[in-house]
Amino acid sequence: MPDRLSRALRRFRGRIMRPAPAPSGPDTSRLPVLIYGAGQTGQQLAAALRTDNSMRVVAFVDDEPRLRGLIIAGLRVHGPEAIDTLIAQHGVARIILAMPSATEAARARLSRRLTATGCEVHALPSFADLITGRAVALYDSQPIDPASLLGRDALEHELPGVTxxxxxxxxxxxxxxxxxxxxxxxxxxxxxxxxxxxxxxxxxxxxxxxxxxxxxxxxxxxxxxxxxxxxxxxxxxxxxxxxxxxxxxxxxxxxxxxxxxxxxxxxxxxxxxxxxxxxxxxxxxxxxxxxxxxxxxxxxxxxxxxxxxxxxxxxxxxxxxxxxxxxxxxxxxNVLGSSGSVIPTFAEQIARGGPVTLTHPDVTRYFxxxxxxxxxxxxxxxxxxxxxxxxxxxGAPIKVRDIALRMIEASGLRLRDADNPDGDIEISITGLRPGEKLHExxxxxxxxxxxxxxxxxxxxxxxxxxxxxxxxxxxxxxxxxxxxxxxxxxxxxxxxxxxxxxxxxxxx
Structure with missing residues (x-):
């Protein structure tokens, strides 16, 4: 393992199983966060965040069934199905992915699922990023852009002539x-x-x-x-x-x-x-x-x-x-993230168990x-x-139904329709509202x-x-x-x- 990664892992070795001190009262001054991944990296991240004045880890989430219900580093491990409950109970505003060994494709799929909860999603760098030097530190998490749901290439941040x-x-x-x-x-x-x-x-x-x-x-x-x-x-x-x-x-x-x-x-x-x-x-x-x-x-x-x-x-x-x-x-x-835009609207509908509402099955928009x-x-x-x-x-206009389907899948759920009556989330067609176009x-x-x-x-x-x-x-x-x-x-x-x-x- 490269020195860069070894130093990062050794930094918190020996501290990860230490129980968290019992709080004397509700801590409202620090941001409640979930750590997705209760492995070694997630445990070390939790230990590091105990000394952070801005964030408070409330629980682990992990896909591994044998870890569920365990107390690790003073925190209970929950399955992914408990995320919505944890968000509601603790007011969770951020989820941090602590799975540096996962493939980029797996991390991207999980990121899309978590974005649909409405929380801000950050991800620790992958081992590949640490090895190549693209990431400086294991614990430098970065927000995940909701535009990844649309597959857009990012525009360069610095445009010549603007400043x-x-x-x-x-x-x-x-x-x-x-x-x-x-x-x-x-x-x-x-x-x-x-x-x-x-x-x-x-x-x-x-x-x-x-x-x-x-x-x-x-x-x-x-x-x-x-x-x-x-x-x-x-x-x-x-x-x-x-x-x-x-x-x-x-x-x-x-x-x-x-x-x-x-x-x-x-x-x-x-x-x-x-x-x-x-x-x-x-x-x-x-x-x-x-x-x-x-x-x-x-x-x-x-x-x-x-x-x-x-x-x-x-x-x-x-x-x-x-x-x-x-x-x-x-x-x-259309712009993503504005009030009333489709991604937060669909995320709320999916979180409630559906249905996801579309004005028309073929409606398209530019995003x-x-x-x-x-x-x-x-x-x-x-x-x-x-x-x-x-x-x-x-770019090309995007079919809004495709966004809905992608977000349902990203949430770990399945579409419920005539072909799949045992699915989780239904799409309901409400009809175009007065003044709306099918295609812009x-x-x-x-x-x-x-x-x-x-x-x-x-x-x-x-x-x-x-x-x-x-x-x-x-x-x-x-x-x-x-x-x-x-x-x-x-x-x-x-x-x-x-x-x-x-x-x-x-x-x-």
Whole structure:
């Protein structure tokens, strides 16, 4: 055995069977964790973590039947079937795989199963990694990326040109507390901007991201602003008073069924809010404005998609009349890990024993991780010439049913259907909801240009003329102010290229 591994194993030899001291009371200050693997490595890891102030091991889990029920290193060994119970009893938030001798394929299968519990999953390095030097220490566990469920190749973490493009700038991020907005902020502070202004209408989300960023980048001025992108006076003051150089506009209502049922507020926030922020950026002479858009803006069948297409056209129009500001937008599909995304939803349903609900057996979606999408958004913004519609290459669309099947299998369970009535988890088809598409699209036309990065494409798309857009926005504003949903839908049908969709019951 190589010296590197021998030293790591000898470090805790003699301590692994020592019983854990009885706690004097509940320890709520340390993160409750499970160790998967009660062998020598798992035992030594448990011994090491006794002196760790951040984690508290509550039990072992192991596939070996002869170990179940034993007390090893002061901890009981349970079978995999007890994981959900242990999570519920102890509030387990992290599971650490301690199986360095397992094959990569076996570790990957187990990782997928454990990810479906909703816990953060870490894995100790394999012996191969230790031997080759790819891992420095046996106990350096790393989080497992949920994107492995989709089989995506990881995007490089460092993209040339991003840091220099945002370093020394004063940056405004709208929707800073949301899934995309908060990740934009995390990545931007690593670029050493002078200041980062966070605009969000949610107090709790704003508080959370502000606190996180202050810890991440104590040298960057973090300015949290509680307010709406629809407040023109507030947005104008921010642009001028904070001397904003770059705007990343991520504020939007994004859930298709929710916006379908609340069309007035969806259009107000997504359309009027975009116009307010974009015009303020132009008037203040902001250097760059980047709109975060969505594949649902392409031939939309929903109010949410139509609202984002209107937002795109506002930005495209302003780009033709704003030589001092480079306007662009970046369009991409679904992101993993955002609120309401399929993986946490399916994981919860599987944990409850099913059924896993699908809107349609053939529904497909484009998927990308949040950090990956944000890195490409920031890079695309550096390519902007004015009015650019950037489209992220997300690979082939993925059948959502395949994700469900993969997660059921990863949980160690079997699909229950007509062919396998003794299976564990059923898939229930609920039907497409109002405004939802069977298949999403990323392009309105087929005319695409490359950019310096292979995962970023530049679309060649038309838009409404200035006169048409003014007329459409005037009608939209009237419908919003009078809360006339029927008028709003007629306007969308008139100005936005749509395919037929069933209208939902709507707010009054």
């Amino acid at each position: 220099s493009a945002y370093a020394g700038r004063r940056i405004l991020v709208t929707g800073a507390g949301g899934s995309i907005g908060s990740e934009l902020c995390r990545q931007l502070v690593t670029c050493a901007p002078v200041s980062l202004v966070l605009l969000d209408h949610g107090e709790h989300a704003l508080f959370q991201i502000e606190r996180e960023l202050r810890d991440l980048a104590p040298d960057v001025e973090i300015i949290p602003i509680l307010g709406s992108v629809c407040e023109a006076a507030l947005v104008n003051v921010l642009m001028s008073a904070k001397k904003i150089d770059v705007v990343l506009h991520a504020a939007a209502y994004k859930h298709v069924p929710m916006v379908e049922l609340n069309a007035i507020e969806g259009m107000r926030n997504n359309v009027i809010g975009t116009r307010t922020v974009a015009q303020a950026a132009r008037d203040a002479g902001v250097e760059r404005f980047i709109l975060v858009s969505t594949d649902k803006a392409v031939r939309p069948t929903s109010v949410m998609g139509a609202s984002k297409r209107f937002a795109e056209m506002i930005v495209q129009d302003l780009a033709t009349r704003s030589p001092g500001t480079r306007f662009s937008m970046v369009r991409f599909g 990308m991780t949040i950090p990956e999408a944000v890195r490409l958004v920031l890079l695309a913004g550096t390519f902007a010439r004015g009015g650019d519609v950037f489209v992220l290459d997300m 699209e990323l392009l309105i036309g087929s005319d695409m240009l490359t950019t310096p990065h292979p995962r970023i494409l530049r679309a060649q798309e038309g838009h409404l003329s200035e006169i048409e857009l003014v007329k459409a926005l005037k009608s939209l504003s009237e419908a919003i102010e009078t809360r006339d949903v029927a008028l709003l839908r007629r306007i969308l049908g008139q100005w936005i290229e749509q395919t037929e969709a069933e209208p939902a019951r709507e707010e009054g």
